[in-house]
Amino acid sequence: MGDALMVLGTLSGAGKSLLVTALCRILSNLGYDVVPFKSQNMSLNSAPSIEGGEISRAQYLQAIACRKKPSVKFNPILLKPEGNMRSQVVFMGKPVGSVSARDYMLSKKEELFRKAMTVLNELKEKHDLVIIEGAGSPVEINLKDYDIANTRVMLYAKAKGILVTDIDRGGSFASIVGTMELLSEREREAIIGFVFNRFRGDASLLKPGFEYLEKRYGKPTLGVIPYVEHRLPEEDSLAEFPKVRGELHIQVIKLPHISNFTDFEPLHWANGVDYVTKAEEIGGDVIIVPGSKNTVEDLLWLRKNGFEDAIIEAHREGSFVVGICGGFQMLGEKIIDTVESKRGTVNGIGLLPAKTVFEKTKRTNHLTAKVLWGPAKGTAVEGYEIRFGRSTSERPFSVITAINGAKTFEPEGAIGKRAFGTYLHGIFHNFVFTERFLNFLRAEKGLEPVSIGRWSIEEEIERFAGIVERNLDVERILGELGL
Structure with a gap:
């Protein structure tokens, strides 16, 4: 032994x-x-x-x-x-x-x-x-x-x-x-x-x-x-949510049930991230709705506290909006949830052409995919999914090419006008994708392109x-x- x-x-x-x-x-x-x-x-x-x-x-x-x-x-x-x-x-x-x-x-x-x-x-x-x-x-x-x-x-x-x-x-x-x-x-x-x-x-x-x-x-x-x-990711029990405004103003909404916020570490390193807790703070170059342990409850919290209207208004004025996992579901048109919150049918924020139905079995897989969103189209990425929701969209964000190493062909996520959503946790740890995403936004502001470097967790x-x-x-x- x-x-x-x-x-x-x-x-x-x-x-x-x-x-x-x-x-x-x-x-x-x-x-x-x-x-x-x-x-x-x-x-x-x-x-x-x-x-x-x-x-x-x-x-x-x-x-x-x-x-x-x-x-x-x-x-x-x-x-x-x-x-x-x-x-x-x-x-x-x-x-x-x-x-x-x-x-x-x-x-x-x-x-x-x-x-x-x-x-x-x-x-x-x-x-x-x-x-x-x-x-x-x-x-x-x-x-x-x-x-x-x-x-x-x-x-x-x-x-x-x-x-x-x-x-x-x-x-x-x-x-x-x-x-x-x-x-x-x-x-x-x-x-x-x-x-x-x-x-x-x-x-x-x-x-x-x-x-x-x-x-x-x-x-x-x-x-x-x-x-x-x-x-390297730190344990999250004492995680801090700093307000760092870089050349691009990247905002992540600090949801009551926020989860997997290690997704945004590369954005911290490359630019800085501003975690927001009040609707009146909304208005960055990028607004990210993160993953959630309770998607519908957090969506209703956004609605009750004025975030939904603030996101829609900021988007109308030019902010780019991103949803990751639960955040993607919230940004869609409709959620049917009889599993997690058990609230049934709830309207989403409506910035992405997607509908989500929660099922009783949770998908927990490592994924590889190919991005379909314009400035990063064709980029190979990897990440993982942890979700009850199953979403459909006529404009997917990516095509999953392998699940736990087994080849497949499965659309996921959604693309909207100046918005996208994805189930891929760790999407920003794909540095080619992140560089292309950030430099697309930097070019719009007349900023010079940046290189965020190439390294791996292994290294x-x-x-x-x-x-x-x-x-x-x-x-x-x-x-x-x-x-």
């Missing part, structure tokens, strides 16, 4: 997801058969697995770092927030219900935990090493008895633990001490050392703190990871992992694992 290494954090956003990603690539490069695992993740940014189910984007990225096909086994429990303290529960890639936070803690967690540990056992049996990611803080006093994503997993798996903290936020030594003091003696014994993440400056200045931690707990500091500018994982490896005592970690 293989070994297990667990990365815990002193708080949400400490850098657990990316440290696991880096470790997956580092150990894979050393020849180990490695897989990631997170028993339970709460995320609005999901991605398709090889089995056709949903997993968190974090475990999807970690699978790529391990050079493995993303599997539901890497993230057996996925909670997708729906608002009002409720979440959709996805187990092994498939929705199994919607519950309140209280009901989930009291009635669902134990059963799902047992099933998730069966999956973990299977992974340990088949691979050299499972690298497990924790969730948030492992020592929240009000939650620890219900926690099935942190130290309970570590002890069950007989895993060695690394505790990571974000020094860029300050208070990192205090947060490590506080976390260690609130761990049980058995949990503390499993911790093999500490990692300080996102450090700016001379690491030698931290030496007195390292000495204090080693004297108090007998645990070394395993690494100080510098602050790294990177293009970025390798670059980031290299930086982590140079600043982490990998040899000591391997020694603790007996590898």
